[in-house]
Amino acid sequence: MSILVQQVSKRFGDFAALDDVSLEFPTGELVALLGPSGCGKTTLLRIVAGLEFADAGRIVLGGEDVASIGTRERQVGFVFQHYALFRHMTVFENVAFGLRVKARRERISEPQIRAKVHELLGLVQLDWLADHYPAELSGGQRQRIALARALAVEPKVLLLDEPFGALDAKVRKELRSWLRRLHDELHITTIFVTHDQEEALEVADRIVLMNRGQVAQIGAPQDVYDAPESAFVYEFLGAANRLAGRLETRDFVADAGGYRVSVPDGDLPARPQDGRAVAYVRPHDLALQPASSGEHGINVSVRRAIPLGGTVRVELAAPDASVWEVELDRAGWRALNASPGQALRAVPRSLRVFPLQDR
Incomplete structure (x- = not known):
């Protein structure tokens, strides 16, 4: 599913989080929203997801203006930095949750749910942890379970907010490579927010570098690194x-x-x-x-x-x-x-x- 952001602005009091931002994300692309804290990248992600609403402009998903469409109906999967797993549920139950709370007319049968959950746990290479609880998992394992849960409802768009920010350097590097391989297999339109330049350069098809609520530069990672259009871009990328x-x-x-x-x-x-x-x-x-x-x-x-x-x-x-x-x-x-x-x-x-x- 393609994503079109048209002239989106958002203010929090006197602070302009987004200032007339327009972007296009083609179907199947993995894009990094990169920039310093407070540049507007997470606000933009939340507006695409329907967790925040823009003061001006519009979001178009797959050719449809979603201004009046709620988060659940947008077919968006959202993964937070701190996993947001249900601690009282097993790994299996966490992944199955989104399938079980669907409206009855959309819900698949329990045997189908079980098969799908095991398929997803196999995809993230953690099927052997199905009966464990989140507290028994490492940070990297919890983040992969959070991603499996987001994928369970078959989203057309996957949104990741600083997905590896709470992990140590070695685990972050491993999960970056894993995310890239997973995306190449699934080809879901994916936007991930990060302030880590190395992460964006290594994982993304394209980088959107933001500063002070505006887009500073867009391009393939190596192109932006080799040909920065401003001193800000040069200093931020390395x-x-x-x-x-x-x-x-x-x-x-x-x-x-x-x-x-x-x-x-x-x-x-x-x-x-x-x-x-x-x-x-x-x-x-x-x-x-x-x-x-x-x-x-x-x-x-x-x-x-x-x-x-x-x-x-x-x-x-x-x-x-x-x-x-x-x-x-x-x-x-x-x-x-x-x-x-x-x-x-x-x-x-x-x-x-x-x-x-x-x-």
């Missing part, structure tokens, strides 16, 4: 080292250290104009050289090095007193033979420039 300066005839000139570099067209604003600007460089796009190397770069000094398995994250004191990060493999860090306080030269392999007010 670590970023920031350097203030100015743009002079397509050259970026840093305020501190006298660093000047010609910027390729693809890394400039759409309509570059001379004036105040900010340059960004990713930690993996920053090379480190000895201060005596003669490389044209930015003077920095080592604050500390943090081993992270096969890589080393190095914190640097930048000329403007900010802290930069660079990612190196262990061999590259050993070759530098640097220690805290030592002066080095940071050489950007690429950097992205935005007007200073574009944040």
Whole structure:
């Protein structure tokens, strides 16, 4: 089922949670609503589900305006961050609940319910826990049961609100991969809310990045990461080292250290104009050289090095007193033979420039 969001606005008192948002979600797509806390992503999800109502605009599901249609009739499955399982019911009873409370004319027989519940528990690989209670399950298992319960009523749309936010990092990663595989098997139109950039980049077909109640950028995960349209998007999607300066005839000139570099067209604003600007460089796009190397770069000094398995994250004191990060493999860090306080030269392999007010 396709989802169309047309000019939706929602206020809570003086706070504009959504400001004239229009989006389209094609049938069978898995889309991440990504953004900082308070950007409006959960409010939008709840409006699609019918748990909140917009002040203006409309929601169209499968070609039908659902303004006057209740949550149950929208054929939407909703999974919350904290599972919302019934603690007094077994796993089997939790999954069966939505089937048993349907109107009599829509309800399938008890043998059919039992068969369907076991099929769903098999789908989420937890059939062996059918007789257990939620308190006996791990967080990851409870979240998979919550998803099975949402799927039991055969929703045309699946909505997930921070589905893995309460889980530890290892379980989150496992469930992300599992959700992607499950979606590829079922092809249900799915929207999930997250503030985790890595989660969105790994799982989604498309990302909708939101900020202050509006859409900041839409696109395939790699496209948005590689071609951010604003400084906000660049900073939000991963670590970023920031350097203030100015743009002079397509050259970026840093305020501190006298660093000047010609910027390729693809890394400039759409309509570059001379004036105040900010340059960004990713930690993996920053090379480190000895201060005596003669490389044209930015003077920095080592604050500390943090081993992270096969890589080393190095914190640097930048000329403007900010802290930069660079990612190196262990061999590259050993070759530098640097220690805290030592002066080095940071050489950007690429950097992205935005007007200073574009944040």
